[in-house]
Amino acid sequence: MSLIDQLPDVSNASDFTLLEGLYQLTVTGHTQDWEFERLNNAVYERLMSTYSSNESNGVHAVHSLMD
Secondary structure, three states: OOHHHHOOOOOOOOHHHHHHHHHHHHHOOOOOOHHHHHHHHHHHHHHHHHHHHHHHHHHHHHHHHHO
8 A cells, every 4th residue: 555545534534644644744755745735734724723713812911921
């Protein structure tokens, strides 16, 4: 089975599976391939959806520390 066959379906893959796939592509030097781009985008979108609501709270916390 090739590395491409082992890549997860990003729509229903767990966070761990996406990160593992991204790691494996990086280790094997396939960072310029479309598979890497697809996984990278999926991980980025999940991070943004998880932390985007906390972003404004973090900004307020930093500003309060600077006052």
